[in-house]
Amino acid sequence: MSNDFPLSHEELVKLTEKFPTPFYIYDEKAMRENMRYFKKAFSIFPDFREYYAVKACPNPYILKILAEEGCGADCSSLPELMLSKMAGIKGDYVMFTSNETPASEYQYAFSEKNIINLDDVTHIEFLKKALADQNGDKSSGGLPKTICFRYNPGPLKKGGNAIIGKPEEAKYGCTREQLIKAYADCKAAGVEHFGLHTMVASNELNPDFFVDTAKIIFELCLELKEKCGVKIEFVDLGGGVGIPYKPDQKKVDLEYVASGIRKLYDEMIVPAGLDPLRICFECGRPITGPYGWLVTKAIHEKHIYREYIGTDSCMADLMRPGMYGSYHELTVSGKENAPKDHVYDVVGSLCENCDKFAVQRPLPKIDIGDLLIIHDAGAHGRSMGYNYNGKLRAGELLLRQDGSVKEIRRRETIDDLFATLDLDGVKNFK
Numbered sequence: 001m002s003n004d005f006p007l008s009h010e011e012l013v014k015l016t017e018k019f020p021t022p023f024y025i026y027d028e029k030a031m032r033e034n035m036r037y038f039k040k041a042f043s044i045f046p047d048f049r050e051y052y053a054v055k056a057c058p059n060p061y062i063l064k065i066l067a068e069e070g071c072g073a074d075c076s077s078l079p080e081l082m083l084s085k086m087a088g089i090k091g092d093y094v095m096f097t098s099n100e101t102p103a104s105e106y107q108y109a110f111s112e113k114n115i116i117n118l119d120d121v122t123h124i125e126f127l128k129k130a131l132a133d134q135n136g137d138k139s140s141g142g143l144p145k146t147i148c149f150r151y152n153p154g155p156l157k158k159g160g161n162a163i164i165g166k167p168e169e170a171k172y173g174c175t176r177e178q179l180i181k182a183y184a185d186c187k188a189a190g191v192e193h194f195g196l197h198t199m200v201a202s203n204e205l206n207p208d209f210f211v212d213t214a215k216i217i218f219e220l221c222l223e224l225k226e227k228c229g230v231k232i233e234f235v236d237l238g239g240g241v242g243i244p245y246k247p248d249q250k251k252v253d254l255e256y257v258a259s260g261i262r263k264l265y266d267e268m269i270v271p272a273g274l275d276p277l278r279i280c281f282e283c284g285r286p287i288t289g290p291y292g293w294l295v296t297k298a299i300h301e302k303h304i305y306r307e308y309i310g311t312d313s314c315m316a317d318l319m320r321p322g323m324y325g326s327y328h329e330l331t332v333s334g335k336e337n338a339p340k341d342h343v344y345d346v347v348g349s350l351c352e353n354c355d356k357f358a359v360q361r362p363l364p365k366i367d368i369g370d371l372l373i374i375h376d377a378g379a380h381g382r383s384m385g386y387n388y389n390g391k392l393r394a395g396e397l398l399l400r401q402d403g404s405v406k407e408i409r410r411r412e413t414i415d416d417l418f419a420t421l422d423l424d425g426v427k428n429f430k
């Protein structure tokens with residue numbers, strides 16, 4: 001568990017009188033402090049930039065707070081691009097790292113002057129075609145003036161896990177050989193500015209992993225300079241910085257990561273004449289993950305082959321445990337110091353047996369009505385939810401720096417759920 005819940009038991013009980021469970025709550029102050037730590041660690045680089053991965057917590061209030069702390073946005077779809085714009089994140093502070101992208105989304109990103117990061121070499125022609133009607137200026141061969149490609153180092157990069165898979169089995173990015181040709185072609189077409197991107201980790205806690213990734217990327221920067229005469233101006237090392245979901249895990253030491261990368265920068269980038277090279281990350285999880293909690297209530301208990309606690313939430317609100325078997329710390333409000341002398345499966349209401357927030361977890365005795373706090377849910381939490389079984393997703397609250405609470409997304413209603421159905425038409429349907 002990486003961060004303490006910011007409300008006392010009495011404060012939380014009071015809050016649930018106004019906002020019934022389940023809900024998400026985010027801690028603005030802790031989020032800002034963490035972002036300052038993150039930026040400070042990387043301030044040893046010229047013009048470091050963090051593009052927050054919007055998918056982790058796509059709420060414009062959160063994006064606005066992060067933008068105030070100097071973050072850009074990393075987007076993978078048109079709605080994410082639009083949300084970033086609504087939060088005031090614009091131009092090259094938006095990185096568009098998408099997959100299997102429709103032409104209309106490239107057109108929008110281009111018209112907003114966002115950085116387009118191509119996942120494949122065939123997307124050069126696709127992008128040209130998409131922009132053909134839009135791009136008056138043909139000086140860069142119908143392409144944006146700035147282009148970035150996603151690199152997949154394949155078996156060169158060991159590792160991978162259940163979330164991201166092994167690089168050589170992952171659908172993302174281009175091979176080294178493809179990139180050498182692609183950058184040469186883009187340069188010949190008149191593209192002026194180049195970036196290079198990779199993302200080969202997810203929820204990785206080993207700091208050396210990120211230093212190794214930087215080395216692979218820097219090597220490719222040198223090769224691209226030598227073979228294509230292309231000067232890479234920014235490298236995006238992706239997301240993937242893990243958080244300590246389990247009590248015995250440790251936070252990634254970002255100062256260690258930054259100084260490890262800085263050493264390589266001085267050894268490789270500076271002598272090659274590639275300085276200044278902007279270092280970027282597009283982390284989501286370590287930026288908001290530890291500063292968001294899902295609060296739910298125990299509404300049932302049953303005693304069969306195991307002891308079960310049934311909650312008023314389910315995996316429609318938080319998919320990670322059901323989908324990846326992920327661990328999330330769970331505390332019982334007001335019983336933080338009570339002995340963990342019971343073992344429970346704490347479950348949600350879906351007709352899926354994987355809908356368990358905690359499995360065989362030692363916890364204090366839970367009574368009906370107890371408030372359960374599920375930790376580290378501020379990234380890939382609410383955003384991954386869905387409406388299976390007709391479940392309505394929880395709303396989101398923001399704990400402001402002055403201690404007040406603002407609802408930044410209301411709970412879904414049945415009307416929201418039925419909004420896409422033809423309810424009038426069905427009455428006359430035979």
Ligand SMILES: *Cc1c(COP(=O)(O)O)cnc(C)c1O
Pocket residue numbers: 053055056074097199202203238239240241282283284285286379
């Ligand atoms: C998911 C994703 C991220 C963010 O990952 P985190 O683990 O939340 O840091 C960044 N970039 C890309 C391309 C992604 O797919």
